[in-house]
Amino acid sequence: MLKEMLSLLEKNARIEVTDLAALLNTDEKTINDQIKECEEKNIIAGYHTIVNWENANTEIVKAMIAVSSTPERDKGYDHIAEIIANYPEVNSLYLVSGRTEFILIINGSTMREIADFVAHRLAPIEGINTTETMFILKEYKIMGEIMDKENGKPERLLMTL
Amino acid sequence: MMIFDELINIQVKEMAPSGIRKFFDIASSKKGVISLGVGEPDFITPYHIREAAMHAINTGKTFYTANKGLLELRQEICNYYLRRFNLSYNPNNECMITVGGSEAIDIVLRAILNEGDEVILPTPSYVAYAPIIQLSKGKVVEVTMTEENGFKLKKDQLKKAISDKTKAIVINFPSNPTGGIMEYDDYLEIADLIKENNILVISDEIYAELTYDKKHVSIANIEQLKENTIIINGFSKAYSMTGYRVGYILAEKPLIEMFNKIHQYTIMCASTPSQFAAIEAAKNGDKDIEEMYLSFKQRRNYIVKELNRIGLRTHLPEGAFYVFPSIKSTNMTSNEFCETLLDKENLALVPGSAFGADGEGYVRISYAYSLEEIKQAIERLERFLKSL
CATH class of the missing domain: 1.10.10 (Arc Repressor Mutant, subunit A)
Incomplete structure (x- = not known):
């Protein structure tokens, strides 16, 4: 249950x-x-609302940043992850397989703000080697919800056998 | 001007229009009607299945298929029946694809019935069986399934209905409209009776995947009855694919050959893109079934609790997506009840009498609706009951 x-x-x-x-x-x-x-028990970690900001006529800027870093002796990637996660601008942070170590998603109100965050906060962290910032141009689906929903569900008949 | 009445077949003329037709017309003409009267799931067909249909169209796979349907689909259906219900059929000659379960009901009855043959019909039952039996010049012999018995088919009643003219029995578990099911032991109880009297069993298992907290059992799971049984099933309810119109029949080879004779002349084959979609469903759709099952089960719990709270005594049905509460305490016929409810509260339910005389005193409520819709409907129903 x-x-x-x-x-x-x-x-x-x-x-x-x-x-x-x-x-x-x-x-x-x-x-x-x-x-x-x-x-x-932190099984439920939070309750959030999925906001389609575009429909609220509010501009927000999101970026996905790929970060490559060098693991630390004994701590691996956990310590560096903790530092990154502590910044409130960081919305989500994942350790991933592939070309880079981390993928993070960050929210800001302008491109400048995000650029500043990368230049002044993220890139200087010890152990971080490179960053690649990908600005999100359009959101199609977030947490299972399609953003640009067509109006209404397809209709069923009122009564069927 | 032609007098058409004289030109129409007598069975068709005498065929009663479906009991919900009138309500459908009234409900459609009104504004703000909430209906819990629909007999189809509310999910949009899972995307991978829709995509398979589109891919078939895009790649030009739109020719006729074999009369019996695509062999790959028949194979997948036989795999599915073995995997989920432990029944083995040969895809080459014991399985055929039809245009929904509806066509299957039609061709099976036409293929087996001679004038005057009796077909036992446990009621309340799905509305299509009796008219098709009559159209095939058979005689319907009703057997009452009572609420006290959980709307199951019982041996003593079945025994009374059997005569030397009995050709077949049509069963539908889980049941539309009652939500009742039959378990292995229930079938075992009637097995000898069916075997001894050489009766064909037409088992419409369209709601098989919606059996709650228990595994669906087919009457064909009773070993001695497998050869007597003609299974009808389809993709509509399990995968929410009603508009695709894909059903199938599983039965012994000599029977399938006869059914296919009618099918090849009247239908040719089921829609080809739909058949490709059905392959995808049977092959990779088990997870979709689980998700929909869980959602229906939760809504069943919800609606039964709410109906009891507002004073409509309702048993927890073990299958399908209907509840069938008694409205006898209101001293209204089910028709009156539904008409007044629609008139006063703009809520459409299906009167139990649409499912045969034995459905009188009950209403069918479908819970294939969102929680919000169910809540609004319950609110209206509660207000209505209080006003009586």
Whole structure:
């Protein structure tokens, strides 16, 4: 049931506890307890809203940055990752296989802001060798949600056999 | 001016229009109607399946196929039935593709019935069986499945319905409209009766994948009955592919040969791009089935809890995506109930009487809707019940 509850919350963070209880055939207390436990254990790491900023007529700039770095003795990549992750501009950070070590996604209000972040904060970190900044030109899909939704679902008949 | 009435076949003239037709017309003419009356899943067909159909069209795979359907599709269906239901059929001669389960119902009944043959029909039942039996000049012998028995088919009732004219029985588990299922032991109870009387079993298993907390069992899983059984199934409900119109029949070779005779002259073959989509579904669609299953199960839990809360006593059905609550406490017929509900609250449900006389006193509620839609419908239904 835990997995089912988490999947429902992952799809809709605003789903109500009473609905979760009914869908999963249990009571509200059980759901509340489980959510609390998941939050404490950091199984639920946060609740966010997927905002299509373009439709809100608000300009924000996002970039994906590939970072290559040298691992540290004993600590591997964890220490350097911690430093990068601590910057609030960094939205997501991944250690990846392939040509570079890290991929990070950063949010800013202007291109200048992002350029400054890369030049003054990111690139100077000890152990970072190169960075490659890819500005995001258009967002098509975020967290499973298509941004440019066509209006409405295809229609079904009102009644069928 | 021609008098058409004289020119029409008597069986067709006497065929009653479907009981939901009238409601459909009223509901369609009104604004702001919420309907829980739909008999198809609400998911858009999974993309990889849609893509397979588009690829077939793009690459010109749009010629007729073999009458029985693409061999690759028949192979995948036989693999699927073995994998999921532990039943083995030969793709070369024990499987054929039809235009939905609907065509399968038609050609099977036409192929087996002679005038006056009796077909046992456990009711409440899906609306198509009785008219097609009559069109094939067969006689419908209804057997009541009661709520007390979980809408299962019971031996003593079946026994009473059998005569020396009995040719076949049509079963549909999980059931539209009741959501009832039959388990292995339930089938075992009636197995000897069917075998001894040499009855064909037409088993419409279109809702097989929507069996909750249990594994679907086919009557063909009873070893001695496999040769008696004609399985009808399709892609509509399991993969949300209703508009593709792909169904199939699994049965013994001599039967398939006869069905295929009608099929080759009336249909030729099912839509080719749809058949390619169905290959993709049968091959790589198990995960889609799981996801939809889980979502339906959750909504079933939700709606049953809510219906009981607002005072419509409802059992937890074990299959399909319908609940079939009793409305007898309102002292209304199911037709009156649904008409008044539609009139007062703009909520469309299907009256139980559309599924045969045994459905009187019940309504069919489909939960193939979003949680938001179900919530609004429950709100309207609650207000309606309080106003009575």
